[in-house]
Amino acid sequence: MDADNAYKEAIRHGRYSEQVAGLRCKYDHVRTQFEDFITTYYLRPHLEEVVKSKTGGSSGEGLRFYDLGCGTGDGYELLSKMAREARLSQFDTRLIQEDMMDQYKGIDLSVDLLKEAENLFGDYEHVEFCKGDFSNGLPLDENEESYDLYFTSYGTLSHCTNEELEKLFVDMGKHGHNGSLILADFIGRYSYEWQNLWTRNPEEVSYIDYVINYLYSEEERDSVELSSFPLRLMTPAEVFKILESAARKAGVGLKVLRFFDRSLFVGRHIETGTYNDNAQPLRLMVSSLFERGLRTYFPDLKVDYKPREGFDWQNKSLQLLANSWNELVDYTMTLMEHYDSDEELLPYPPQTDVKPLEKAYRVMRQTLEGSKGLYGDIRADLIEAQLGYAIRSLEMNLQQGHGLGHGLVGVIEVVK
Template sequence: MSKTNGQEQMPAYSEAVSSGMYAKRSGLLGKYDNVRKFWEDENTRLFLRPYLQEAIERARHQMRRLRIIDLGCGSADGYELLSGIRYRDADLHQVEVEMLSPDVLGLYKGVDLNQDLLDQARGIYGDNPKLVFQQVDFTQGFLAKDQDGPYDLYFTSFGTFSHHNDDETAIQLLCDIAEGSRGPTLVVCDWLGRYSYEWQSLWTEQPEQLKNMDYVVSYIYNQEERARKRDSLQHLTLRLMSREEAEHIIGEASRRSGAKMQVRGFFDRSIFTGRHMDTGEYNPQAKPLRQAVNAIHETNHRANLEELIVDYVPKPGFPFLNDYYEGLQMAWNTLVKYVIELLDSYDEQNRVFRYEPSPVPATYPRQLREMMKRMRMIVESVGWLGNGLPRENIIEPQLGYALRYLMNTMQQAQGCGHGLVGVVEIQGREKPMRQ
């Protein structure tokens, strides 16, 4: 091989940089941070699992494959989300089984108004003939002219239904789905939660006076960049939604279309961990809890668990919300403090607790007791390992899953998370579906 000078070798590195695949990746910040990966995507999957399974089985009984439309698909993150839904939590010896296997999927159609995002989606999935993308405005009655419908699942993710700034367009969309459907059809509506703590300043007793919020996408930058770019940042107008308002919209669509529309389930996603907890844009008292949860899920990174402590500041005039958040905060903080105590008392050399950690009172909520007991078992089981950074790589992420479990089991689906997700079943007319 002939000798080259250093400069001649640089194009190889430049090529790697321009591919984007050479970028430093971290779960501590950005769109795909750890909370997105380990909490939001996974929680949404757990919530959607029974509904997707039902839709797959319904199609299978009719000897069909599943047809999905993702409204506001962006770069097709929704496809990734759906195709990551597993049949069940696999036993240790099993290889995981994803529900939306290639033999099950007939069509995933992603529609969006943004050409750049559609190009990105085509760049990733363009060689799969079952995935098609089209530029449409979903507020403009496009379904009447859509050649690929009807679908088994009308899907939205991560607040996309909040782009219906006028309830009329949301109602019309549901009516159009009912009009075209040929059997039971599922619609996943994903809104911004009206009563998320991260925008406590926007809570109001008259929701009809403040339907949409001015939403600034500042969270993808770190604090300094945020401050620097403050005036040039783009803003979105997004509908804030409570469960009551969502039910009203669905009820209105059912009345107008004459189709039966049944709410199958709602859930609050990201209760203390919404993206704007870290920016404090809409609640100066919010603590950067998302950052703190990102840290406990970061590999090889030792987090300061004190940063996980929630300090909820009540808003006068909202006793039902204050009581709810106080209860959550108590459970969350109790678990965090208990784990701090476990770590403090554990003696790695002798593989025992130096002093007996506090007892778990029987009066605590069931899920909190369960998670406290579990965390004790985890510290005892792996605290002595030494190899592989057990605190950073096992105990802290397990605390993350325990907190996630608390939030999932204590959520009341009222719009108290960053996202409010609803599944609606529309009873369409029984006509043969296309293959």
């Protein structure tokens, strides 16, 4: 019930579904341009296969989705707006057309969130929201048909203990059909946001006493009394172990197609300092890159990574990302200075062995070269947005799904 109270508070303070300028609040630019994008990027190839098998076959069946911990129904929006690869001249890029969706069912513990979900999406005929608790396994009606995707988002499965998770995976394994997908979304164990909580013994079960204080201003954060709730901090090895045991008990295969880390250095708590004394407001700075008409102060965009002793592989990976990120910001500043002095040729980037950085350098140089004479505030609207995408690409290509981001997500296939 602690979690229910915490979400209730966020709704009561009008913070959970507020969509103001994308700098703060739930739907800031990092959520839309980084987090939603990254989730759909890694899910898409697997979902495309399911779409092909369903809509290409003779069965005429549509797709069925089950969203566990659906909250206000964001999962429905994410899935129905998910884009496929498309040519510039194509207008409609949706992977799942409305007539392809047979059923989207969302369950949540919180009646307040469900009410909001109902207001937003309840009118669609194939959409259903109901109260349900996944801590005792997968809530199902009698004879309920299997789903093509059992979906969770934004750390939802970290609400479960190991035992609850195992039961849930057993149920999804049994209920799913061959080829059903499970998107298992956890909170990563070694995110820089909670560096104070990192523990050395990988066998030790690790929790964070999570507080949703990031939706409040710095002054409010200190004055508002907020509830907290425990969330499980996960590594892929821990998830594998639970999956193995669940697969054995269910008598099915639960095959991990991939793990990915989401939001390294831009998770919600990078600004609050609640769990890391060295936190800095990087999420706000990255969101600012995407805000139209607003220029970002680049020196504050750089990551001041402070390694923690005794965590060598974590420090090594995070330091590589921080260095690449900072070198890209420095190079972009250099490009802008040369651009301003009307030089014919913009400087070439420094040599690097880091392939994703090499590409990001190239894109930034190309962006500035090509932007001469364009309309509008080209720094705020074009160069900064491209830098935002370039940082996102560094994050995506330098992560390995090891639990170093705010989110650790597994794409899992049921094999029967």
